[in-house]
Amino acid sequence: MRIVRHHEYGPPGVLRTEEAELPAVGPRDVLVRSAAIGVDHADVQRRNGTFPLGGTPLPYCPSTDVAGTVVRVGAEVGDITPGTRVVAWKAPNAYADHVAAPAERVLPLPPGLDFAEATLLGGPGRVAVNLLRTARFAAGETVLVHAGAGAVGHLAVQAARALGAGRVIATAGSTAKLDFVRELGVDEAVDYSLPDWPERVAAATGGGGVDVALNGIGGKRLLDDVRLLAPYGRLVSFGGSGGDAEHPDIPVLDLLGMRQVMGFSMPVVLRHRPEQAEQAVRDLVRMVSDGSVRPVVHARIPLAEAARAHELLEQRRSLGRVVLVP
Known part of the structure; x- marks a missing residue:
């Protein structure tokens, strides 16, 4: 599969598209075939070495929101099945064709929401x-x-x-x-x-x-x-x-x-007020489902052109979210 990483800090051009093995799937993990990947300002800050909480280990692939279809689940995952349309929020090594995410960070999608819009049910x-x-x-x-x-x-x-x-x-x-x-x-x-x-x-x-x-x-x-x-x-x-x-x-x-x-x-x-976090998710899904909140996607950019997505965020011209499409 393809994965986008950077091996040094610097401008968008340090992002490289590489080949990698499919990620390992642990007992509580869900393997998702990516259809849309959210791009965040935090990704840009980590790439150029200015993230407020410090540098990230290199090489690095951003951890962000991925929407797609479940292709495999771990042995201890009982409430999510292959074929389910989901969003995985803050998934590790997210700029990739396939992503393995903890089941507790995977949310089935409401009907009618496309994958790019669905990334906004994640972190944002x-x-x-x-x-x-x-x-x-x-x-x-x-x-x-x-x-x-x-x-x-x-x-x-x-x-x-x-x-x-x-x-x-x-x-x-x-x-x-x-x-x-x-x-x-x-x-x-x-x-x-x-x-x-x-x-x-x-x-x-x-x-x-x-x-x-x-x-x-x-x-x-x-x-x-x-x-x-x-x-x-x-x-x-x-x-x-x-x-x-x-x-x-x-x-x-x-x-x-x-x-x-x-x-x-x-x-x-999530650690200290898990009930608040879960209620917020229910509220969000309800508001998106009834149309009172409309997720907006500014641009859908091919995964191999991740550098262009970062440039767009650095130019501060985006309205809503920029997503990568494998």
Whole structure:
């Protein structure tokens, strides 16, 4: 089978398509014939050596979301059978024709969802809904989502609306992305490249502030978000896709309005709040099935052209998710 790896850190061209044996299938594993593979900013950061949590062992093949058809199951897997259409989230060695994933990370697909769209039920969808749960979001509240046109962001704005948000505000960095989030139904789209974007967000709330802010970009914008929170507002930080992994110092005085700042990690949620994680999956599948959340695929790129997919993410032009197609 084919697999895409990089043996050094560097630009997209370090990605190589190689031949490899089919992955071994353990007793609790599921072997999936890949039909679509999600591409994430974390893949780009790991490839160029800037991932906030440190470098990855080389050679490296990204661990991401794969949708396809089950071809084999381990001896201890009883609830998934060959021929089932599934998505495997955060599957190891995912840029490949076949992927072996732990059965607990494999989800059967709802009818009518194509494989490329299904990759968004993996990491991005789980993160989007769990961010709202972590923020203790309640119906009627105002939600601010940064990078609202991204893989996580475009699902978070739709999920917030589907779960009863009173007002949804999204930031984006281009005219095309602002138009895109408006099409998704946000109440206000704000260009975060403008120096007065915080004032524009504040104006969109009528000066009352936001109840929930979801920030996966990092950097100085986190401090701006704190100051945009309403009393008892909650900011959830879940990454540094903006390239700045350093979080600013947050003065204690900025928190005295009963504002709260939280970090987010999906593995931690799975370890300590598994019931929340499972409920989020059920909520996500329901919202996708009833049409209240629409996964959007920006581009479907051949597996052998993985470098082109990375270039597209680095150019920050994608709306929704970029996928690789074997």
